[in-house]
Structure formats: C-alpha cells, structure tokens
Amino acid sequence: MKEPKAIKEVPSVITNVNVMTGKETHEPMSWKVLPPSGDKCQVCAWVHEPQEPHNAQTVYYQLLFYSMVGRPPTWADALAHCDEKMKVTWERLLKDAGNWSEPPDGEKPVAHHGVG
Numbered sequence: 001m002k003e004p005k006a007i008k009e010v011p012s013v014i015t016n017v018n019v020m021t022g023k024e025t026h027e028p029m030s031w032k033v034l035p036p037s038g039d040k041c042q043v044c045a046w047v048h049e050p051q052e053p054h055n056a057q058t059v060y061y062q063l064l065f066y067s068m069v070g071r072p073p074t075w076a077d078a079l080a081h082c083d084e085k086m087k088v089t090w091e092r093l094l095k096d097a098g099n100w101s102e103p104p105d106g107e108k109p110v111a112h113h114g115v116g
C-alpha cells in the first residue's frame, strides 16, 4: 500500500521538563498533517461550498487554527471569509441557536490562518 503523503507542516514548540530540577526548556518542532480528502474543504475538512462558512467544530480546523493563531477558532473566524450577506445570515442563525462565538477582547476574526 502506498503511504499517504503529508503535505502540511504545522509549527509548534516542544516543552521538556527536567524531572530533577523542574526546569522547562522549549524547542521548536513541527508536526505533519495529512490533508483532508479532495472532496472536502481543505481548511476545515467539511463538505461545503467555498463561499459558505467553515465548520468551526471540526477537529482538523480547530487543531490547525490553534497551531497557527494560538487560540481556538470561533464561529466569527469560520465566517470571516464569507460575504456580508452570508455573515449576517449565519451570525443570526448561530446566535438564535445559542452557538455564536467570537475572538476574545475585540480581536479581529481570522479569515485565513495559513493552512488550506
């Protein structure tokens, strides 16, 4: 069987703790991620049209977003690439359902986190 090829690399940091001293050291590292299958959105690994919101709840989107941005994605991030009409519609639906979330402390939503 042919090995799938990892095409995405996500920067991260590994923390080592010296068990004797408790001192932490931090080293840069990266981990490789398999991309979603071709029929799925390459940003969130969900099936949707490009103009529609990403699915803020997929593990793929959450992990890669967190790695690149340093905080979990919110629905405001997932909608940030959409046009105004789409944003307004989805924000209302998500708020009505009690599921709306947005970045903390007035941070701007991130439309493209460098993956996909």
Ligand SMILES: [Zn+2]
Pocket (backbone or CB within 6 Å): 041, 042, 043, 044, 045, 046, 048, 053, 054, 055
């Ligand atoms: Zn998506």
